[in-house]
Amino acid sequence: MFHKNKVASVVALAVMSMSGALSASANDNSDEISFALEEVVVTAQKREESLQDVPVAVTAFSGLQLEEAGIQTIADLERVTPNTTLRPSRATNTTLTAYVRGIGQNDPLWGFEPGVGLYIDDIYFARPQGAMLDVYDIERIEVLRGPQGSLYGKNTIGGAIKYVTKRMTGEAELDLGLAVGSYNQNDISVAGQLPLIEDKLYVGATVASFQRDGFGKNKFTGADNYDKDISAARLSMEFSPSDNLFVRLAGDVTRDESNNRHGSRLTESLQTGEAPHDPYDSNAGAGDDQVVENSGGNLTIEWDLSDSVTLKSVTAYREGSTEGFIDFDATPVNTFDAPVKYADHQFTQEIQFNYNSERLALVGGLYYLDGYASGAFDVIAGAALGAPAVLPQDASYPTFVAATQGTAETTSKAVYLHASYELTEQLTMTVGGRYTKDEKEASVYKEKLFTDGTAGGASAEFGGVNVNSLVVQSDFTEGDEWSQFSPKVGFDYRIGDDTMIYTSYAEGFKSGGVNMRADVTASPEGFSHVFDPETAKSYELGIKTELFDNRVRINAAVFHTNYDSVQITQTVLIGTDFVPSVATNNEQVIDGLEFEMVAQLTESLTANFNLGYLDTEWDKFTNGVGEDVGSDMTVSNQPKLSSFVGFNYEKDLGENGTLVIGANVSYTDEIAMEVALGEQPIDEDAYTLLNLDATWYSADEHWKVALHAKNITDEQYRVAGYNFPAFLGDDEILGFYGDPRTVTLDIGYSF
Numbered sequence: 066m067f068h069k070n071k072v073a074s075v076v077a078l079a080v081m082s083m084s085g086a087l088s089a090s091a092n093d094n095s096d097e098i099s100f101a102l103e104e105v106v107v108t109a110q111k112r113e114e115s116l117q118d119v120p121v122a123v124t125a126f127s128g129l130q131l132e133e134a135g136i137q138t139i140a141d142l143e144r145v146t147p148n149t150t151l152r153p154s155r156a157t158n159t160t161l162t163a164y165v166r167g168i169g170q171n172d173p174l175w176g177f178e179p180g181v182g183l184y185i186d187d188i189y190f191a192r193p194q195g196a197m198l199d200v201y202d203i204e205r206i207e208v209l210r211g212p213q214g215s216l217y218g219k220n221t222i223g224g225a226i227k228y229v230t231k232r233m234t235g236e237a238e239l240d241l242g243l244a245v246g247s248y249n250q251n252d253i254s255v256a257g258q259l260p261l262i263e264d265k266l267y268v269g270a271t272v273a274s275f276q277r278d279g280f281g282k283n284k285f286t287g288a289d290n291y292d293k294d295i296s297a298a299r300l301s302m303e304f305s306p307s308d309n310l311f312v313r314l315a316g317d318v319t320r321d322e323s324n325n326r327h328g329s330r331l332t333e334s335l336q337t338g339e340a341p342h343d344p345y346d347s348n349a350g351a352g353d354d355q356v357v358e359n360s361g362g363n364l365t366i367e368w369d370l371s372d373s374v375t376l377k378s379v380t381a382y383r384e385g386s387t388e389g390f391i392d393f394d395a396t397p398v399n400t401f402d403a404p405v406k407y408a409d410h411q412f413t414q415e416i417q418f419n420y421n422s423e424r425l426a427l428v429g430g431l432y433y434l435d436g437y438a439s440g441a442f443d444v445i446a447g448a449a450l451g452a453p454a455v456l457p458q459d460a461s462y463p464t465f466v467a468a469t470q471g472t473a474e475t476t477s478k479a480v481y482l483h484a485s486y487e488l489t490e491q492l493t494m495t496v497g498g499r500y501t502k503d504e505k506e507a508s509v510y511k512e513k514l515f516t517d518g519t520a521g522g523a524s525a526e527f528g529g530v531n532v533n534s535l536v537v538q539s540d541f542t543e544g545d546e547w548s549q550f551s552p553k554v555g556f557d558y559r560i561g562d563d564t565m566i567y568t569s570y571a572e573g574f575k576s577g578g579v580n581m582r583a584d585v586t587a588s589p590e591g592f593s594h595v596f597d598p599e600t601a602k603s604y605e606l607g608i609k610t611e612l613f614d615n616r617v618r619i620n621a622a623v624f625h626t627n628y629d630s631v632q633i634t635q636t637v638l639i640g641t642d643f644v645p646s647v648a649t650n651n652e653q654v655i656d657g658l659e660f661e662m663v664a665q666l667t668e669s670l671t672a673n674f675n676l677g678y679l680d681t682e683w684d685k686f687t688n689g690v691g692e693d694v695g696s697d698m699t700v701s702n703q704p705k706l707s708s709f710v711g712f713n714y715e716k717d718l719g720e721n722g723t724l725v726i727g728a729n730v731s732y733t734d735e736i737a738m739e740v741a742l743g744e745q746p747i748d749e750d751a752y753t754l755l756n757l758d759a760t761w762y763s764a765d766e767h768w769k770v771a772l773h774a775k776n777i778t779d780e781q782y783r784v785a786g787y788n789f790p791a792f793l794g795d796d797e798i799l800g801f802y803g804d805p806r807t808v809t810l811d812i813g814y815s816f
Contacts, residue, residue, distance in 0.1 A: 109123045110216060117565065117610075121569075122659055141205070150164040151163050153801075167653070168223030168626070175673065182226065183228070192409045203231065205229050210552070214348070223573070252274065256270070271298065275297075285349060306654040313366075321356070327394065329801075355389035361382060394795050402457060403445065404443055407440045409436065425485070425487075480500050489516060541585060555570065569604075573599075588646075630649040650685065655679060699742075701738060707734060728758075735751050747799070768814055769815075770812050773808070775808075780803075784803045
């Protein structure tokens with residue numbers, strides 16, 4: 066276990082070693098040192114600024130950095146960003162579980178909202194399904210930590226991930242990409258743009274296909290497990306009729322036909338004797354077919370009214386759907402199987418006002434979201450009646466089925482303002498606020514069926530069996546509305562030209578909702594189906610500095626967060642019924658540290674180091690029977706310590722081009738996969754990942770050839786799991802794992 070004194074030692078050792086290397090370099094070269102770090106420009110505060118001028122904890126990656134590091138999906142950002150967890154959710158390929166500074170959402174059901182805001186070109190993704198984005202056609206990605214409500218369209222309680230696609234250059238261009246590698250990886254991308262009216266109207270398109278065999282097999286069906294079969298396309302048109310007006314119309318579509326990701330058992334099955342085996346293999350009988358689709362269109366208009374004033378409008382519509390299966394028991398029999406469907410669509414409109422003068426920078430906006438999400442799933446429990454579980458296609462035994470379906474409609478309206486004013490040449494004050502009004506209405510239908518095991522019609526969503534008896538457990542429509550003002554205040558002070566210290570206080574808000582698994586018949590009197598919003602109050606102190614003639618950049622922050630009304634899904638045993646509830650009588654205290662350093666050690670050699678530390682405790686956690694067991698509960702999806710060390714060496718080969726070689730290692734401390742009473746078998750021990758990258762660019766800038774080796778030591782590590790001991794006739798305790806060792810050859814050509 067790591068403690069604060071060990072964290073301080075790690076930071077001090079890294080700083081001293083890199084500073085020593087820089088001092089030695091300076092001593093070896095008595096002449097003036099000409100090399101320095103390049104400036105990093107971000108739009109974290111809705112305007113272009115140097116990273117070192119932004120009093121916000123933000124990590125930024127350019128498209129070139131992502132390319133050279135072999136970043137394939139936004140999940141890869143976890144290892145290079147402090148206090149950030151980005152992972153595929155349980156039993157899925159493209160549903161995102163995101164946590165920043167210990168705040169997120171582990172339950173992807175349609176009654177909840179994400180705890181971390183995901184934005185593509187300022188467009189908010191309301192649902193986590195399909196949010197595990199592949200990185201292509203990218204200009205940069207920014208990860209902002211802490212509440213950001215005074216700057217962003219939707220409530221952003223934990224942090225925000227900004228995915229910014231490339232704008233067109235105005236020239237005729239065509240880029241081809243091919244990547245081949247382990248497990249028959251075969252990725253193809255084609256991106257092009259064409260000017261229709263010189264300096265005024267351009268069109269562009271990108272088409273990509275990401276294909277790979279599975280890391281393992283479903284031993285029962287022979288299908289690939291952990292495979293990849295994704296196709297995606299983007300089409301855009303940019304119009305600049307004058308120097309002060311920019312219009313962008315864009316659309317995108319993604320289709321994921323990868324197989325269901327089946328888990329591997331961690332314990333022996335009580336039904337079949339199935340024992341743990343290769344972590345990427347499974348023996349699931351529920352089914353392998355899965356389809357996830359996402360698409361959307363958006364219109365962005367930017368109008369510079371003057372040198373100081375800009376108006377911006379972002380209008381967008383998105384929709385998505387998912388069909389698949391979850392095999393909770395990972396055996397061929399139907400002990401605990403669940404066919405699932407999700408669908409959603411959203412309309413968003415944001416109007417933004419941006420003003421900049423010599424001493425005042427102001428961002429204000431109006432935001433509107435109209436969202437709809439729905440879903441349905443059956444819980445098929447073949448052994449729940451005391452009979453042995455059977456193969457899903459076997460109709461010789463009676464079966465218990467619990468069917469759940471519902472819809473959730475959300476309307477969110479907000480106004481926000483963020484202003485920074487230079488009180489003196491060194492001291493700047495920032496004040497901001499956001500007023501949010503969220504309205505939700507949800508319909509919930511739940512029933513339990515007892516079938517006779519013969520094929521026929523059924524009232525269950527996915528039934529196909531004749532029903533002996535049926536009990537409707539829930540059939541209701543409920544809703545509520547919540548209003549919240551979330552302030553922000555901060556000060557930043559400049560010490561010379563290269564150092565800024567800042568302090569801030571900010572509040573965040575995440576909407577409440579309706580329990581989509583509610584069981585009215587089994588719920589005790591007063592058992593609420595509507596759950597409260599979450600709130601976070603965050604205090605932060607940070608420093609941003611550049612040393613040794615801008616050859617070392619250090620950004621660090623400490624923070625304290627009071628995280629209240631934390632939304633936790635619990636299953637409460639009432640009589641003989643397992644009743645799912647959403648408890649919000651929970652409070653956390655989160656203390657943390659973030660340290661990021663980049664050092665230009667020589668003209669060719671760059672070093673990167675970052676560290677994240679989280680100390681999270683439950684001030685209060687009330688279990689299903691009203692007992693406060695806070696001190697005994699774990700916190701999920703947040704390692705206490707995470708760190709990253711990387712080196713990049715760039716060599717100019719003259720007429721033979723440029724070679725960039727990189728090596729990095731990341732460390733993730735032990736991590737709990739769910740909130741639970743003490744350690745659980747699905748929790749993961751600490752692990753370390755080692756990666757190597759080499760990229761060659763031709764002198765004429767047409768060719769790129771890269772080799773990426775990931776997880777070189779072939780570390781096996783869990784990223785998610787299900788933990789249902791002694792439930793519905795078996796122990797459903799499963800693990801889902803990160804990628805094994807892979808090697809990829811990436812070739813690109815630009816016309």
